[in-house]
Amino acid sequence: MCRQSIIPNQTRHRSGPLGFAWRPAIVGLTLTFVVLSPPLASGATPTVKEIVERLDARVSAFQNIHTSANWEYFQQSKTSGAATLARQSWDQQEIYSDGFRRIRMISRPGSFSPDGKRVPLASSEVYYLFDGEKTVYGEYFPGSDRNGEPIPASKKISSTSNSGYRTAQVHDGPFPQPDGPWKYNNPLTFMDGVKRAFLSALTEGRDPKVAEDPGKKGIYLVTYTLDPNIDSFHLTYVARVDANLGWVVTGFYANDSEGRRLIECGNEYRTLDDGLVVPTGGFWRNWSVDELKVPLTEKRYNVETIAVNDPNFSDDIFKIVLEPDTAVSDIRYHVDYRVGAERLIDANLSVLAQDAKKTQAVEEESRSRSGGSSPIRRVVLIWTAVTLLGVCLAIFVVMFRPRQAAWDGVENDHRA
Numbered sequence: 208m209c210r211q212s213i214i215p216n217q218t219r220h221r222s223g224p225l226g227f228a229w230r231p232a233i234v235g236l237t238l239t240f241v242v243l244s245p246p247l248a249s250g251a252t253p254t255v256k257e258i259v260e261r262l263d264a265r266v267s268a269f270q271n272i273h274t275s276a277n278w279e280y281f282q283q284s285k286t287s288g289a290a291t292l293a294r295q296s297w298d299q300q301e302i303y304s305d306g307f308r309r310i311r312m313i314s315r316p317g318s319f320s321p322d323g324k325r326v327p328l329a330s331s332e333v334y335y336l337f338d339g340e341k342t343v344y345g346e347y348f349p350g351s352d353r354n355g356e357p358i359p360a361s362k363k364i365s366s367t368s369n370s371g372y373r374t375a376q377v378h379d380g381p382f383p384q385p386d387g388p389w390k391y392n393n394p395l396t397f398m399d400g401v402k403r404a405f406l407s408a409l410t411e412g413r414d415p416k417v418a419e420d421p422g423k424k425g426i427y428l429v430t431y432t433l434d435p436n437i438d439s440f441h442l443t444y445v446a447r448v449d450a451n452l453g454w455v456v457t458g459f460y461a462n463d464s465e466g467r468r469l470i471e472c473g474n475e476y477r478t479l480d481d482g483l484v485v486p487t488g489g490f491w492r493n494w495s496v497d498e499l500k501v502p503l504t505e506k507r508y509n510v511e512t513i514a515v516n517d518p519n520f521s522d523d524i525f526k527i528v529l530e531p532d533t534a535v536s537d538i539r540y541h542v543d544y545r546v547g548a549e550r551l552i553d554a555n556l557s558v559l560a561q562d563a564k565k566t567q568a569v570e571e572e573s574r575s576r577s578g579g580s581s582p583i584r585r586v587v588l589i590w591t592a593v594t595l596l597g598v599c600l601a602i603f604v605v606m607f608r609p610r611q612a613a614w615d616g617v618e619n620d621h622r623a
Contacts, residue, residue, distance in 0.1 A: 261454035271520040281505040290501040335388035342382035345375040373533040394486045398456040425450040527553040
């Protein structure tokens, strides 16, 4: 049955330890559905394999998801020797995805002014769209002309849907490889890296350990390490898995061999009336061994709204539509072109790219012909070059010999 669940920002339930991951590849958070896998034996502690199976069992419950979230990024700053955490940038994010791994991610990034106000970047909108076959990566620069040059403030006009500078790249399959847009910051996958780390530890024989958190029934601590070729610090990770929330990873931390906390991650969740467990916020921070009081970097996200299994969710959201005058680089055909006066839809994308490829080939052939030369022309050019070289040599001999004779005389005088 299709169900819709929308969570406003103010209704949030916090669960799990504060913590986050040091690399995006080893952090994440997974939307889950209440227990679909076989129950554990009474009183039994699950194995890592059983935990992974339960984390995987939730994916099929989500037919479609629409998320709106805010991200903020911080970096350590030192003033007069004292370390503080300063805001660096922000990102207003909107994501649509479905059970077929299709995804449309829209990002509106910016920075902070000295007085803390949000300032949009020149590229006010970035988007990724993977429709299951290809990926389109686009950017929009409202303050630039159609050639990408900034428009002086004195010449700027009111923005319209056709103003500014738009670019789009078309890639075959998911881009970047191998996960496509799913690799980027996403509340829905914020803990997926933990599951991958579990599997990696199992397959590579690093023997992760599982123990129930003392005094907290249904909450399990998984201790594991990463491949030493990836983790040069040789950290020990401890992840917390909450079976009471439908088997989700609620956070983790990582300590070095001296027990210093260098990574910490935490997530916030809400359980809906229909049993769906969804993220509402989280953070990631890491420290330097030289400064353990103030994080080296930190990022935080806050989900404003999230709609799950909406019966009115439209597949049109995954259709490719390029605005007029968009500068397109179709990597599949190795060709660049401009969209015309009408919007370009997916059905015409390959046709236009192939036409542009043919036009490009004709232009290259024409340039080759005009730039080429006949045998007679080559002979004339060679004869001209030889003649010019002879003239230069004659001038050199005429001018150099008298001077050389004079210098020889001076040298003979000094020797005498």
